[in-house]
Amino acid sequence: MADGAQGKTFKINKLGYNILGVIARVPQSGYDVVKALSKFRPVNISQVYPIVAEMEEQGLLSSDEVVQTGKPNKKVYHLLEPGRRALQDWIAAPSDPPEQRDDFVNKVYSFWLSPAGDRASLVRDRLQHIHEEVAYFSAKLEALHEEFGGVPDDPDTWQFSRQVLMTRRLILYRNEIDWCNALLQKMGETK
Amino acid sequence: MADGAQGKTFKINKLGYNILGVIARVPQSGYDVVKALSKFRPVNISQVYPIVAEMEEQGLLSSDEVVQTGKPNKKVYHLLEPGRRALQDWIAAPSDPPEQRDDFVNKVYSFWLSPAGDRASLVRDRLQHIHEEVAYFSAKLEALHEEFGGVPDDPDTWQFSRQVLMTRRLILYRNEIDWCNALLQKMGETK
DNA sequence: GAATCCATGTAATTGGTTACATGATTCA
């Protein structure tokens, strides 16, 4: 629950704040929100529609029907003042600790039970996945720099948020690559 | 669903595999499982009881009633052969990509909307949290080395799994500390 | 006297995923 400046209380869940954040950057439809969020966190389109509908009722955002030819019409949502305040209040409030939901890590926990070949395959599959992710986000980061004409350095712009989050990802990925390689070597030495 | 060697099919969810993994290391009660898992992934004790009960019915593990004085009695579970096979099959099967559930990251996504002071507080709170985590896991890692009498280097022991996972965590934490500090500096330069 | 630890479990509620329904357009 977030207390607005007028004392109004909203009931927004975590996905709700993510959706507000996406629409705050660029006004868009529910369908587009899913495309923007899917690389960032798990979302289902069926989750989004009821949430935007409720947030519109609460006056956090509002929609304009955009008529299209050849494609179905769409509702483009944009952020309203109470929505911006709700986001700010949420950012200022204490945060829950991060949660790990990672099949790979869960499997390493028990891979001492498996044959050496299965262990190595698991780590190699992970390495491949991370390399793909690094390629994807490196390209995205470069594209951002070109579009923007340099490195975004103004913290008041959404491009700054985007840039620091992609940089963070790349740093963590590169370190996991090193860790995976060290692990493969350690496992190779003994068996 | 995991295919056992006899063609039997089990229905185990992700938490189920985590529980099997904990019990595979050391036989213990549902209550102890939660203590072992809680630093590793989110668990609720109310989730564990129905899952272990079902896995016992499926013959993946079995329990012994341990009578205690001054404390309530407990059921200590230990892994059975079909349970070990289910774990191995799961490790060999393809993995889902990792998911991020991190309030902090979600907030950075939208923190360009917030005043500079709120942005800095957010990052500083994160820094403090990571420092606490580093202290906790450094101590745990050292304790493991002392108990074990050196660095576990045999991949067939659960101490090896434990050691590589804690090392991974510490590497990622230390890199996030650097990223946070760089971010604070970047934000300080402009405002 | 209140809170926390130990230890097990059930019930209610919320959150999330999958399936269904609709329908034109584009691409292999």
Place this chain on the structure above:
DNA sequence: TGAATCATGTAACCAATTACATGGATTC
């Protein structure tokens, strides 16, 4: 011809959290 993209939505189901119930021992 079948799949994928665009676009909205509802319904059913499964997963997860929170609340409830019980009760002795210990700690503040």
